[in-house]
Amino acid sequence: MSGIIKYFADILHGLKTLWAGMRITGKYFVSPGEIVTEQYPEIRHKKQIVSDRFKGEVIMPHDENNQHNCTGCGVCELNCPNGSIEIITKRIPDENGKMVRVIDKHIYHLSMCTFCGLCIKVCPTQALAWGQEFEHAVYDRTKLTKVLNKPGSSYKGLSSKKKEAKS
Amino acid sequence: MNDHIYDFSQLTRHIDESLRAAMSPTWAVVVELVIIGLVFLTFYALLGLFLVYAERKVCALMQNRIGPNRVGKWGLLQTIADLLKLLTKELVYIERADKFLFNLAPFIVIIASFMAIAAIPFAKGLQAIDLNIGIFYIIAVTSVGVIGILIGGWASNSKYSLIGAMRSGAQVISYELSVGLSLLSVVIFSGSMQLSEIIRSQADGWWIFKGHIPAFIAFLIYLVAATAEINRGPFDLAEAESELTAGFHTEYSGIKFAFFFLAEYINMFIVASIATTMFLGGWLPLHIDHWAAFNRVMDYIPSIVWFFAKTxxxxxVIMWFKWTFPRLRIDQLLTLEWKYLLPLNLINTIVIAFIVMMGWHF
Incomplete structure (x- = not known):
């Protein structure tokens, strides 16, 4: 007998819980809450679409004097698991006429990058960072190979050394 | 009682007479068949497009999204764009598939839903064929669809398709019992299997109101079992996107996939229209006893509007089920049918027979 009571109690309980769920979705149907859909091309003017921690691409921040933190040590190239980074260095004379090695081209293949972030983690001078750019679609694959240090830029530490030398 | 409701048989009789005046009776019949076929094909295509759009919008609203909103006003042309894409897609030929059965399966599925739609009364006098065993005929032909699903799954020569098709077979054949028994309760109430007769028996009140609680239980069981029979969520084990890719139509592409897709939505319309006809009075307007003025106003709404509103x-409600409930496992699905719905349904049918015998219903 108790089995039969339990059987019907189960059915009633089931119906009750199903109705509880349907009430929630039904409520949303007649009065939707905050719409979560981001209408993409329209929201491009918004300053920040993605979060600060979004891994869009690897960038090299430059300051207002067009200077960066990269020493050209090549640790990022060594740590990159699939060879997306190539470092080309050159030797130039510093203030005292001594030849020093500086970065010539920091080449970054966006098409090969897995966005693991190892290069940014291992950089001893915090020269690399994540950029929030995400519209990477291009018609030509070669456009995905980028030079991260801007033309004419120099190493921040070198000029500070210069200043030290001057003073 | 409903004499002032427009009878579509006036229109059809007029067309029939003018055709017979213009040509020999044989040709008149042929032309009539062609007209009916074209009307149903157009209706079928428009309905499929609309239902897919409606499903996406309902789902989006329930999940706090916007849904299709880019192609046309409010995204109304989205499904037409999807259809054009499906039509122009390549039909992938599966190596080592049973080619004949593989190509046959979508047609069996779509023909089954076509045959069912022929017997549905859309409005007063608007019914392609009024069989005296109407509801039995509909139950019979809708069951043919599962053969198409089984053939498609078998002929694809793919494990996903085969598992999906076998699940679908177990599911549809089980739930057919509940669908049949719950519809049988209305047949007991009205004493007829002819759909026009069943609607006429509801002129003084729909069966869901007249039949006390047992009719309501039968209606609930019908809703659950019908949702399962058309392989829709939460009973979408035949498709099972999470574990079987796409179930029985994994290997189908282009227009053949579209046939399965369309048939699924038309089947949803068919089960909804059967529920309307059997439990909610078909095309009859809502009448409340002794409210003569109210009933009068309700009669001015055309019967075809009533039918489609109810359907x-x-x-x-079926879409509401899909976007609310979590999916079932196959054993839970069969437990629900064989341990809960079927025994309840059998008891319910006996109770209804007793009520009818004692004349307790209104």
Missing amino acids: FFIIY
């Missing part, structure tokens, strides 16, 4: 309400 789309049932379709909305």
Whole structure:
């Protein structure tokens, strides 16, 4: 007998819980809450679409004097698991006429990058960072190979050394 | 009672007479068949497009999204764009598939739903064929669809398709019992299997109101079992996107996939229209006893509007099920049918027979 009571109690309980769920979705149907859909091309003017921690691409921040933190040590190239980074260095004379090695081209293949972030983690001078750019679609694959240090830029530490030398 | 409701048989009789005046009776029949076929094909295509759009919008609203909103006003042309894409897609030929059965399966599925739609009364006098065993005929032909699913799954020569098809077979054949028994309760009430007769028996009140609680239980069981029979969520084990890729139509592409897809939505319309006809009075307007003025106003709404309003309400409820409930496992699905729905349904049918015997219903 108790089995039969339990059987019907189960059915009633089931119906009750199903109705509880349907009430929630039904409520949303007649009065939707905050719409979560981001209408993409329209929201491009918004300053920040993605979060600060979004891994869009690897960038090299430059300051207002067009200077960066990269020493050209090549640790990022060594740590990159699939060879997306190539470092080309050159030797130039510093203030005292001594030849020093500086970065010539920091080449970054966006098409090969897995966005693991190892290069940014291992950089001893915090020269690399994540950029929030995400519209990477291009018609030509070669456009995905980028030079991260801007033309004419120099190493921040070198000029500070210069200043030290001057003073 | 409903004499002032427009009878569509006046229109059809007029067309029939003018055709017979213009040509020999044989040709008149042929032309009539062609007209009916074209009307149904157009209706079928428009309905499929609309239901897919409606499903996406309902789902989006329930999940706090916007849904299709880019192609046309409010995204109304989205499904037409999807259809054009499907039509122009390549039909992938599966190596080592049983080619004949593989190509046959979508047609069996779509023909089954076509045959069912022929017997549905859309409005007063608007019914392609009024069989005296109407509801039995509909139950019979809708069951043919599962053969198409089984053939498609078998002929694809793919494990996903085969598992999906076998699940679908187990599911549809089980739930057929509940669908049949719950419809049988209305047949007991009205004493007829002819759909026009069943609607006429509801002129003084729909069966869901007249039949006390047992009719309501039968209606609930019908809704659950019908949702399962058309392989829709939460009973979408035949498709099972999470574990079987796409179930029985994994290997189908282009227009053949579209046939399965379309048939699924038309089947949803068919089960909703059967629920309307059997439980909610078909095309009859809502009447409340002794409210003569109210009943009069309700009669001015055309019968075809009543039919589609009720049907789309049932379709909305079925969509509501899909976007609310979590999916079932195959054993839970069969437990629900064999341990809960079927025994309840059998008891319910006996109770209804007793009520009818004692004349307790209104």
